[in-house]
Amino acid sequence: MSKLLESSCLHCKKRSDIFEALSDEELDRVDMCRVNMRYHAGEIIFKQGSPCYDFVCVTSGLVKLYIESENDHRLIIGFAKPIDYIFVPGAYVDKRHHFSAVACEDTTACLVEADMIQNMVKTNPNFASSFIRKISAQSIALLEQISSITHKQIPGRMADTLIYLSTKVYNSNPFTTNLIRQDLADLSGMTKESAIRVLKTFKEDDLIRIDGNQIEIINQPMLETISRNG
Amino acid sequence: MSKLLESSCLHCKKRSDIFEALSDEELDRVDMCRVNMRYHAGEIIFKQGSPCYDFVCVTSGLVKLYIESENDHRLIIGFAKPIDYIFVPGAYVDKRHHFSAVACEDTTACLVEADMIQNMVKTNPNFASSFIRKISAQSIALLEQISSITHKQIPGRMADTLIYLSTKVYNSNPFTTNLIRQDLADLSGMTKESAIRVLKTFKEDDLIRIDGNQIEIINQPMLETISRNG
DNA sequence: TTTATGGGGTGATATAAATCAACTAAATGC
DNA sequence: GCATTTAGTTGATTTATATCACCCCATAAA
Known part of the structure; x- marks a missing residue:
């Protein structure tokens, strides 16, 4: 069960860092492709293997990210907390989710169309750099966990x-x-x-x-x- | 031991895919910040923990990428082969290498200044997208290996x-x-x-x-x- | 020639960690 | 109020895998 909230990206206090690079006009464009969602603890936000259409920006609560395998084994690879957005590597490759996301507390999040974000990467160089910085940090975290x-x-x-x-x-x-x-x-x-x-x-x-x-x-x-x- | 080679990016047959997005003029700029290196089998190209200044584009041979831990354990996280370039997540975060690279055959590679690449990401949107696509694919590979x-x-x-x-x-x-x-x-x-x-x-x-x-x-x-x- | 050296290979043994099986306690539903 | 589920906990047992201690063989060095 989830319900729609209203507000605007421009005046949002819960905006993820990467959006700082955007102009007011660009933020408005993000606003147009955005849905605000509310999840109860335990609800799945997206599931490994499913097609990915959106980027998820967590505005409150806590989200657990994990990979699952055939034999019901799970490995939590990280968390997304308020003002994080969840980087979805499949968005640029095969349009599939490669891990699952579950709210582990009551959580609110904005879903932003992946196409929109990818477009923003092309039109705003600073946004692109922030985006890459974020992915890089996540890669490093993965390496540390593997290790x-x-x-x-x-x-x-x-x-x-x-x-x-x-x-x-x-x-x-x-x-x-x-x-x-x-x-x-x-x-x-x-x-x-x-x-x-x-x-x-x-x-x-x-x-x-x-x-x-x-x-x-x-x-x-x-x-x-x-x-x-x- | 390593020796310098000469050629130009513009006419290079061993150019990594991501450079396809660049104009001739931009390729020339890459050329200016580029050193061609030759490594013997077994030689270290860069080592985990060391500062990173360059991106490495492999033009021949094979490079093994691995993370090492205190207790001398190694985990190979992948290979870079001709026309791959090695994505270095630290370049955007802490300017350190988070894994090591060793030539496992005789290998040639071009080192391109990291600043140059990061600049190119800002000036050429298509390059930025290619770059992100590459990182994403590497992230997915890491997830699969973890799993x-x-x-x-x-x-x-x-x-x-x-x-x-x-x-x-x-x-x-x-x-x-x-x-x-x-x-x-x-x-x-x-x-x-x-x-x-x-x-x-x-x-x-x-x-x-x-x-x-x-x-x-x-x-x-x-x-x-x-x-x-x- | 002999002597190192590095890689491939094998069996015996040790051990870290999973599995299995119970049993609590709390929370939830009817 | 009782039954059911979920989480936490513990001990006994099994098992997958590392460790250890060797072997052989090829090649390189002395």
Whole structure:
């Protein structure tokens, strides 16, 4: 279930950085190709394999991005939070989504026609540069995650996940999250049971504290050491 | 050891696709910021962590791209072959290389100043689009590799590697390669010993034939099934 | 010639992590 | 109020894969 909201890009306070490069007139054009959507926690925004028509700009809430494989395995490759827009690599290649996006809290987002964005890339050089900068950053994040998951074992991977959540997603410590254990596992490339077990050892070693939905990193230096040692 | 070659972008037969969008005048500008290099097999072209000044366009040979971690683990994330250029995500973010590049055969390549390319993105919209298309394709390839390595076990991963080499890198079957077993392992996220063992079972099951440097996929449908089943 | 060296290969063993199977506790629905 | 589902947790067991310790063989170096 979703409902339409009204406002304008020009005066939007939740505008993604990349739009800063646009003139008022260009923003109006974006406005014309834009739908504001509201998603409930758990709702799918787009699904891996489906055709992609729109770019998604998250204005509130939190969106989880993940790849899924035949055998029901999931790997969370990142999150999109307010004022992020979700880069969809398929838009320029095969017009398909290569990962899925799900609202993990109640979320609002603007869908902007992919053609419009691609057009803007052609007409506004600064927009093009911002766009490439964004893709580049996402590529780097992917490389880091590949590196973590393939080269480190469970404690190192979970340390990376916790540090990532605290410093890149929630930007706070302690942070309050409604990610469940399975999500932490899917971020770290392990099973739910393994995730629970490492978290337990981290708690016992006073590296972190978990209280309901709140996670606090108590000993970040030690977590970083664990991350480095793999 | 490397030596300088002479020629011009304008009449170059080894020009990467993305340059097609450029005018003669723009090609001349690229020419001015260009150095032609020759690398011997095994030589490093750039190393993860080092500052990046140039984009690399491979004109002959083969280049292996990999990420390395503290504990000497390597993961090959792809290859660049003639008429590819190597997209360096750090160029737009932190001016650092996030993976290393090594010539795995004798290789020639043109180094073009990153500033020049970034400038071209701003002045030529079609070039910008080509550029984004290329990055997007690389992102998709990374997603596929992440998916293979984290969701599949050894036979599935090696099947993916063999199919990848045959269809995407060498574009032939059988193909002749000078990749060693360790490289096949680094492509598949496993140890050399494990790589040798799966290859042995593949040979015994008549899925592939290996004769010196030549690898032939005999039963691709079966390999694809193994890949799907993980 | 012998001596390194690097790659391919194999078996035995160790181990990290998945799987399986229970059992709580909380939340939700009827 | 009871039944059902979902999340969290734990222990026992299995298994995939890494590690270790070798072997051989070719080539290059001394």
